[in-house]
Each structure stands twice: as structure tokens, then as C-alpha cells.
Amino acid sequence: MSHPLRWRNVPSATFHHADLAEVALTPCSFDGIAAFYSITHVPRSEHEAVFGRVSGRLKPGGVFVASLGASDSPDWSGPWLGAETFFSRFDAATNLRLVAEAGLTIELSEVVPQDNEEAAFLWVVARKPAVG
Numbered sequence: 001m002s003h004p005l006r007w008r009n010v011p012s013a014t015f016h017h018a019d020l021a022e023v024a025l026t027p028c029s030f031d032g033i034a035a036f037y038s039i040t041h042v043p044r045s046e047h048e049a050v051f052g053r054v055s056g057r058l059k060p061g062g063v064f065v066a067s068l069g070a071s072d073s074p075d076w077s078g079p080w081l082g083a084e085t086f087f088s089r090f091d092a093a094t095n096l097r098l099v100a101e102a103g104l105t106i107e108l109s110e111v112v113p114q115d116n117e118e119a120a121f122l123w124v125v126a127r128k129p130a131v132g
Contacts, residue, residue, distance in 0.1 A: 031061075051102035055128055060131040069088075070092045076088065096124070104126035105127050106125075107125045
């Protein structure tokens with residue numbers, strides 16, 4: 001369930017903390033959407049739909065900032081940091097293609113290795129084209 005939060009440094013902003021696979025949000029209503037270390041916990045068979053929902057919720061000119069998978073790894077569950085965790089990701093090229101196919105223009109992308117870990121993440125800044 002979504003619940004709006006106020007952040008003291010951006011008092012006019014409304015933030016939603018919700019399950020991105022289930023949250024119902026108004027189309028073309030967001031200036032920006034951030035997804036940090038979250039999409040890799042959604043089955044990759046759903047990533048295309050997630051990017052489509054992101055694109056559909058952004059206003060024209062809106063920005064999507066996300067960390068995505070940088071290497072190909074089908075659904076995996078196992079212990080990680082003391083808890084049973086699910087991961088699923090595509091390689092960087094596939095993620096960039098899926099984001100672009102969702103109607104977003106990639107402005108910046110960079111694969112960044114995690115300190116002291118084998119994993120790396122693709123960081124993406126993409127924008128929904130402005131109308132006109």
C-alpha cells in the first residue's frame with residue numbers, strides 16, 4: 001500500500017513507498033521516479049512491464065534514475081546478508097534496450113562495481129521525451 005511521505009529538505013514533494021509491482025499511480029503525474037537496488041528483486045520476466053509503468057507515470061520531461069543489473073542472472077534465491085533474498089537481472093545492454101523501448105531516452109549510464117562485492121550495478125538516468 002502506498003503512503004505519501006514528506007521529506008524535510010523537499011517539503012513540497014510527495015514520496016510514495018510502495019511495492020512497485022502493485023502500486024496504482026496516476027498516469028503522467030510524476031516529475032521523477034527513483035528505483036535504487038529494487039528492480040533486481042523483481043523477476044526479470046516483469047522488468048519490461050515495470051519500465052513501461054515507470055514511463056507511463058512520468059510527466060513529459062520527467063526523469064527516471066535507477067540502479068539495474070549489469071550482468072545476466074536468472075531468478076536466484078538464497079542467503080544474502082543474513083536473510084533469504086531473491087535476485088533477478090538482465091545484463092546492462094538488455095536493461096538499456098528495455099528502458100529505451102519503454103519510451104525513455106537514456107541520458108547517462110554507467111556500470112559501477114560494488115565495493116568488496118562481486119556484483120556491479122548499471123546506474124541509469126533516463127528522461128521521458130517532452131511533448132512538442
